[in-house]
Amino acid sequence: MSTITTDAVVAGRGVAKRYGAGDSAVDALRGVDLEIARGQFLAVMGPSGSGKSTLMHILAGLDTPTAGSVQIDGREITTASDTELTLIRREKVGFIFQFFNLLPMLTAEENLELPLRLAGRPIDQAWKDELIAAIGLGNRLHHRPAELSGGQQQRVAVGRALLTRPAIIFGDEPTGNLDSKTSAEVMELLRHAVDTFGQTVAVVTHDPRAASYADRIIFLQDGDIARDEGRMTSSAILDVMKGLE
């Protein structure tokens, strides 16, 4: 297999996904080509059912494509074994989900450290302190998720994703469950990570205001990339979205 010589952290080639078979088959992705450059803040937009989540799952190695290849940091993941995938997740990928990011029985701090503890890696205390300051959790570190607000929970999730210094952080509607003020706080936090730490981030969102924090916005339609744009204002994004629906 040829090595790709770009500075892409994640590279998908002809990624296709078909659910089911025969008459009832659904083509969620129809051969998407996408490279995410190091230090890029990517937003994936598109109407409901256009394949955003499917694309993200496949790029993150959570799901396998029906056709095509995906490389994370130069390593092919579509043919990797479960153990290899586990190691790639540990070292290269961070996740932020819409719901259920934190384990309810652990404190915020324990949730934060969880990936490093799972991997048995040492914790960089200075980095951790810096992140705790950045996510602004202060005195709530020893609280359980149930005692935190939705925004606080998502900020812990962001902090957790950052703590391992992954090659890329994926977020599937990370602000989908939040009001506009807390949503802005979380997006600002991600922006901050990209700007100050050079973190690569890719988020799926349907909220134009959230997408306006990104450097690059791709619009999916019927399982393919309809438009690939640079930084946009939220009203411009809204216009594109209207055109797609």
Add this chain to the structure above:
Amino acid sequence: MRHVIIRGFLSRKLRSSLTALAIVLGVSMIVGSSVLTGQIKGAFDGIFLESRKTTDVVLTQATRFKDNQGQATVPFAQDVLAKVQAVAGVQKAVGSVTSIAAVPIVITKGKPEPLKSAGGAPALGFSLKGAPFDTGTITAGRAPRQNGEVALEERTAAKKDVRVGAHLELATSSGVRPVTVVGLFHFAATVGGATTTIVTLADGQAWFDRTGKFDEIDVQAASGVSASELRDRIRAALPDMTVRTGVEQAKQESADVGSFVDVLGYALLAIGFASAFAGAFIIFITFWITVGQRIRELALLRTLGASRRQILASVLAEALLVGVISSAAGIVAGLGIAKAIAALFDALGFGLPVGAMHLSGGTVVVAFLIGTGVTLGASLAPALRSTRIPPVAAIRAGATLPPGWVSRHAKVLSVIVFTLGVGLVVFGIFGASGTSAILSSIGFGALVSLVGVALTAQLVIPRLARIIGAPGVWWGGIPGRIARENAERNPSRTAITSAALMIGIFMITFVAVFAAGLQKNISDVLGSDIKASFFVASGGVVGGGGASGFSPAVADELRVVPGVASVSPTTFIAAQIAGTTTDLVVSTAAPAFPDAYRLQWVSGSDALVRGLGRTDAIIDADSAKSDHLAVGSSLTIHNRAGVSATFTVRGIAKTSSLVQGLLISPEAAVPLQERSGVAFMFVVTKPGANEAAVRSGLESAAAKADPLLQVQSNQDVIDQATTQINQITIPLYALVAVIFLIAIVGIVNTLLLSVFERTREIGLLRAVGTTRRQVRRMVRYESVITSLIGAALGVLVGIGFGALIITRLGDIPFTVPVVQLALLFIIAFVAGVLAAILPAHRAARLNVLEALHYE
């Protein structure tokens, strides 16, 4: 990861502790039974060692074989004593006699009352040995010196307020005699509940049917001669006797009793293992459901980089934690169980001596191994399942686990397991040889088949639930219908949850089938073989029967009662055919025997019995066949002491309850009998006689001769047998109740998990107008359906196995104990209702809004 495990464990406190409870109960039964067995054995060891403390050497008659009726010693001629005294190094030697049926009778207000425990503890009689051999200490009065004087053990005497100077009667196999209590004595260690009477040697020999005989000789060594040295010298001088040191004798006596304690121990241990086994099902289903409910949590861990091994380890570690904690708790609880079982036996009248409680290291290790082993073993499949959770399940709402290889082949596998189990049992019953091979293949086979049934059950659960749930639907409307659907929609869950109850019900059914068979056997025999109207026996036919015995002279008193046509005394002798090891029951047949007992002749007629000569014998068809004997054959038999006699076979009768060996004449039996007492007498009434009048005549004649005698009709004997069977089965049932408790815990657990799982559904039901009461009813119906399924399966398997084993034994008929089984279903119903209380409360308490928002 440690955090995740421990915090997770704590966050699932209720379900963890319910799961743990199942194991605690199982482990505590195992520990309890082994501790109690140890206590009882320790107590017996103590009692026998104490009683032989001051004796250096003991002589008893060597026996050719063991009598399974339990008579320990065989009397021997008293001239052996002189030979013992002649051995160099013997300081002192004393002969003594023993009776296992010497009952003091207190006359209160003209009514005779036996001084004997109701629970069946023996009434022992001993002759006084004199210093240094007597181990009791006189606490009031003095030891008996003259004819008619006795000393009583103080605790039994106190029960009827018998004091020194009291005039009593003493009933033995040779009749009833007036005696005077001259002393009370105290045993440092007493066999619980046994009445003990000490008489002079001369009285003992006369009364205990030992004229010119001893049961044992106790020897004290001269100073400077060791017990073992003296034993060897006496052995050399008297090679026909069994010679042991005092300590050896005590150990032997303890071991003889010990084998009975072992049987008790095995029964208790079997219940313990069954409890742990029932617990395993509960652990399995709890972990299985829990893993299903933790899909998102475990998937999240996977997305954060947890490996499959880490997930596996986390589930297994939780199981280990549950196992270790509950084993420890089970050990502590086991000590309580030991006490409780001892108290139960006490309450039921089996006064067993119980020594100091001792928890051996071995028991602790075994308890831990079983407790944690069962928990880990049962959680292995759920743990493996948890590793198949894909990381993407963290994001996809409502993600379910794809069925694994085992689930996909569940039907075939479960049928294979079941067939394997039944195969093992059938092999054990029909194919295996050797007791341990038979027992282990039956036991292990039963275990495997129960697993098989639990697994196979999922195939029939929908149909079963439909039948069992029908009344609920009819009665309960929509909640009833939903409950039935709920029980049906997850057949394997329902099947495994009901498995614990199935195990308990299986055990009870199995025992009940046996008990019913035994009972039916007795009524069949009495109905078909017995022609006599009444039995007369000491303590009743099944009460003391053969062992106690009573004076043959009573027959003369009974014959003169108006309306009595004939009286035939019957005695049993344990014998073997010379040159073989085949045990043979020899019964005596008086000339009137054919009037009382229906003999089915293969060859011969009733006339043979009426004219049976001293060397004539009638043999049963089975023995004739197995020992190749025909009419005209001659055979020699010997009793335990080696006394032999030769008979000629004159007739062959079909094998029946009293014809399971030889029938010989009473005269021919005399030299073979170890004691002269008879087991029971048949009384045949004259045609047209008023049975009630005859009975009261017999009763007063019998009471005059020996107050312990009971006159019984067929029905009385059946009732007495039933009481005896119940005495054994009721404690067993009571102990199996522990498994019911485990089963209830299991149902509670599964229902709680199901309610949690269906939070949304219940919220929706509530939102559309289901009342709290209806929600509670729904849960209750589901619970009852589950428990009734368990009962149905347990009863079916229990009857099946009972039938198999009874068929194999061939001695007792197979009957279905309908009433008991109906009762089991009622108990299962109640268990279901009880198990539903907490989950139903939980379900009804759900806040509708929150339930709908529940993510």
